[in-house]
Amino acid sequence: MANINKPSIPKGTRDFSPAEMVKRNYIFDTIKTVFRKYGYLPLETPAMENLSTLLGKYGEEGDKLLFRILNSGNFLQEVSPDDLKSPDANRLSLKLCEKGLRYDLTVPFARYVVQHQHEIAFPFKRYQIQPVWRADRPQKGRYREFYQCDADVIGSNSLLNEAELIQLIDEIFTRLSVNVKIKINNRKILAGLADYVGEAARMADITIAIDKLDKIGKEKVFGELQEKGFSQSAIDKIKPLFELKGDTDTRLNTLSNFFKGSETGLKGIEETRMLLHLVSKIFPKNQVEYDFALARGLNYYTGTIIEVQALDVEIGSICGGGRYDDLTGIFGLPGISGVGISFGADRIYDVMNQLNLFPQETSSSSVLLFANFGAKEAQYCLGLLAKLRKADICAELYPDSIKIGKQIAYASERGIPYVALLGENEMHARQITIKQLTTGEQKTIADTDLIDFLKQVSVE
């Protein structure tokens, strides 16, 4: 084993083995099936986008996490000595790179909608399942390449869309047997809050701090607000809002008293009430609740925000989304409202793996392996194999004529349940000896009965 260079993959990326792919595809297939059922159409966009499409859409933090692609050819052409001396690395990178890997699926989708606006029938419902890349520092459940499964509807203001998405979330997690809590909130309420404390311009800081409530507790949230320079009087005004008690109606009513002066805040409360009402009509199997502290980082959300949490495993959110009123405005098409959600397939995988929720499936699809007894016998098997395949039975022939024991061990390892032993004796008698690997049982049948035998066996 003289390895010149140990092979490896970049930090935060993964290989998926066949066994893992079977499980991953189970998740993707479930999600896709439900997306289609609700009328969402497939869409794919390139792995790379122009940096101008991506920059500035995810906040300052997000810009840092974009993977940039070095220009081809003489990429130093545009660079001046001043650029190299400048402490602003970003300035240099803009001259070296004009493309970047996509950071999420929503922004490329917005780009697509604007670019193809004349071909699209609005409201446009699309789903998209593709990897995205972030130059984040990896941790458990956090990768630099991971898949997002998005469903968005753009070109409609109706809260029916939000309700439908919640129904869709509910159905997908029910199908996957993952117990979840679906939390909703509204950015307008958070804007109302910022309004209320007289810091309307600093809503982002407030929401980021509030988002941590679950994790660090309210004292630390106040501490963080203080650190960020909010006045004590502003913080004192926020405090009572953290003490909201009672059911959702009561809490929303209390809030609306606070927000009397804020039109936006009241609108948010109204929307939330309406959405909860609509959701009550679809009888979700999972819990749907209003969460005042839900904020979500992405700053393009303007209305409803949604986040889904697994109940039985400690992990970040496994699905999230919301309404963005003007995402396409940046690309020159203002006034089009959209709402969408994104499933984090990798985290869903982790959750299901920990809870053992994947259905039992063999990693091999073949039910039968013909052992290879030699050139003559192997050729004889080809005919039988062709018949099996014509009958849509997955079967294969071991390609090399090695020890039978090895071939059986191979089938066993592959999870193939039956091995056909067809040597000279069987060949002349037009028979097949079939060994079932789970039990070790073995019996000889006429070769004309093979298809019936396998069909019967696969029904069991």
Add this chain to the structure above:
RNA sequence: GUGGUUGUAGCUCAGUUGGUUAGAGCGCCAGAUUGUGGCUCUGGAAGUCGCCGGUUCGAGUCCGGUCUUCCACCCCA
């Protein structure tokens, strides 16, 4: 991006204050069994101790750098 952490055989891990040829279990390969996997027995292969450099007569062990792993921040799926 900040602070910490990890790396020894395919895998999980030992390896004493720096001292000969770096070990174990599992796995792998071969044979016992030339047409029968799992069990058993016998034998075997496999490691530039993450990488680069330094200190030393001597480094898996100490120091620096770098990459990787995981964790807490930041942020997020």
